[in-house]
Amino acid sequence: MGPRPVARRERVVSAPLGGAPSPADGPGGPDAAPDRVLFGAPGGPSRPRVLSVAGTDPTGGAGIQADLKSIAAHGGYGMAVVTALVAQNTRGVRASHVPNPAFLRAQLDAVSDDVTVDALKIGMVATEAVARELGAWLAVHRPPHVVLDPVMVATSGDRLLDGGAEDAVRSLLAHADLVTPNLPELAVLLDEPVAATWAEALDQGARLARRHGVAVLVKGGHLAGEPGRSPDAVVTVEGTVEIDAARVATLHTHGTGCSLSAAVATLRPQRDDWVPAVREAKEWLTGALRAGAALQVGTGNGPVDHAHLQGSARAFTHGAWEQVADLRAACDELVFVRGLAAGTLEPAQFAFYLAQDALYLREYSRVLARASELAPDREAQEFFARGAHHCLAVESDLHRRWLGRYGPTRAGDAGTGGAGTGAAATSPVTAAYTDHLRAVAASGSYAELVAAVLPCYWLYADIGARLLARADLDGHPYADWIATYGDPEFARASDRARALTDAAARSVGPAERARMLEAFVRSCRHEWLFFAQGTSMPSWPAPSPAAAEPEPAGVR
C-alpha cells in the first residue's frame, strides 16, 4: 500500500526546497544523466552493464581483475578493455606491455558496436597515446556515468603512467563525472604539492572540482595525521560530503583504489547520486579490507577480499526475497491484483482498498518515524524521516484525489460493514498489519524494524514494475494508480530501503538476523492479505451503540 506514491511525491514535494543540484549530482546537476534505468524491470536489463578500461594484474588484486570482481560484488555485469598487460604481483611491477592505440580502439569499438554501457570506470591508461585514443572514443560513445581513477603510481611505488603523460590523464577529466585520485594523484592533477592534512586535501578537491567541473572523490588512504580513520569525501562545486570510516590495520591494501572506483561506477546507475553510491562502496571496501589477510594471497601487500559478502554472508535481502518467492507469486494471482491490472476491478472494491491504504499510511508513517529515531547514521535517519513525512502527504492526497472521487460514504460502506456513515473504519486485516509493525517498532531493534518496513517498499516496487509492463494504460480506469506503482523514483526508494536493511543485517549477529527475517516474512504475509481483502473481505457488523453507563448508586 505503501510508500510508492511517497517516493513519487519525494520528487515533486522536494523540488522547491531541494531542487538545486545536490553536492554530489555532478557537474551537470541531477538532470545531466538520463533517468536511472530500472534494472530487473520487465523488458529492461537485469543488471547494470559496466565497462572497465584498465591494466591487468595477474595476481588478481588490482586493475581489471579487481574491477571485474568488484563489479560482480555490486550486482553489475562486468566488461573489460585492456590498456596494458602488466607483469606484477603483490610485491611490485616487473614489466608492462601496452598494445598500440589502434588495438585499444578496436577493443572499445567491439564493445560499443554491440553493447549498451551503463557505466564506465577508467583505470590505468599507461601512456599519452592510450589516453588520447580513449578520449577520442569517449567523445563519441560517452556512457551515462563515467568514473576516472587517475592511476599513476602503484602501492609498491612503481610507476604505472609514463612520465610526462599527466596532461593526457588531465584531458580525460573533461569526459568524467567523478574522479577518484589518491592524495599524490590529486596533487599531480593540480600541479601542487601533496596535501599534508585532510583539510588541505579537501581544499585541493574543491579546486579540482571547480577547475574541471567534475565531482571529486578525495580519498584519505594515504593520509598520515588521522589516526584510526580513513576518511573520504565527495567534493563538488556545490559543497563537500565527508564519508568517514575506520582505518583497518592491515598491509593488504593492494587494489583498494581500483576496487572502490569500480564499485562506485557499478552502484551509480542503481542509486540516486554519487554520495549514496560512494557511501555503500566504502562500507563494502572496509569489510573487504578486513577480510583481505585471510585470503593469504602473496607475500607483499595482498589484495582485499572482494567476495567477503558472498557465501554465508551474502546480502540479507537476497535470501529474504527468495524465502517469500511463493508469497510473491500468490500476490500476482490475487483476484484483486489481476483485476487492477486488467481494469476490471469493481470501483467500490478499489475504493475500499484505498480507504484502508490511507488508514495504513497514517500508522506506517509513525513506524517510519521510529526507524528514523533508531537509525545509526544521518543518511538512514533522513531517509526514514522523509518517508514518514511523505506517507502523511500521500494519505492526504489519497483523500483528496481518490476517495473524493468515489465518495467517503462508499468507502465507508465497505469499511463499516454497510453502515454508510462516512469515514472508513480500520479493517481487521489493516489493523493486524499495523499492529505487527507497531509491535516491532515498540520492542524490536533498528535492524528488525527496517526488515519489517521493507516489504511495503519492495513488494510494491516489484509488483508495480510488472503491472506497469503488462497493463495497457490507454483508457485504463486505474492508469494513474498503476503508473505510480511502476514509478522509477519509487524503485529507487525501495533500493535504498533494501540497502539500509542489508547494512543493518551486516552489523548484527545471527540471532538478530533471524528475527529480522521473521519480521520481514510476516510483513510480506500482511501485504498479501492487504491486497486480498480488496476483493474477499466480508463485511463485518458495525459495533452496537455503547450500553448506557449505569447510574452511580446513591444519586438522588
Ligand SMILES: Nc1ncnc2c1ncn2[C@@H]1O[C@H](COP(=O)(O)OP(=O)(O)OP(=O)(O)O)[C@@H](O)[C@H]1O
Ligand atoms: N587501511 C585502510 N583502512 C580503511 N580504508 C582504507 C585503508 N587504506 C585505504 N583505504 C580506503 O581505500 C580507498 C582507496 O584509498 P587510497 O587513498 O589508498 O587510494 P589509492 O591509492 O588510489 O588506492 P590503491 O592502493 O589501489 O592505489 C579509500 O576509500 C580509502 O579510504
Ligand SMILES: Cc1ncc(COP(=O)(O)O)c(N)n1
Ligand atoms: C593494472 C593496475 N592498475 C592499478 C594499480 C594500482 O593499484 P595499487 O596501487 O593498489 O597497486 C595496479 N597495481 N595495477
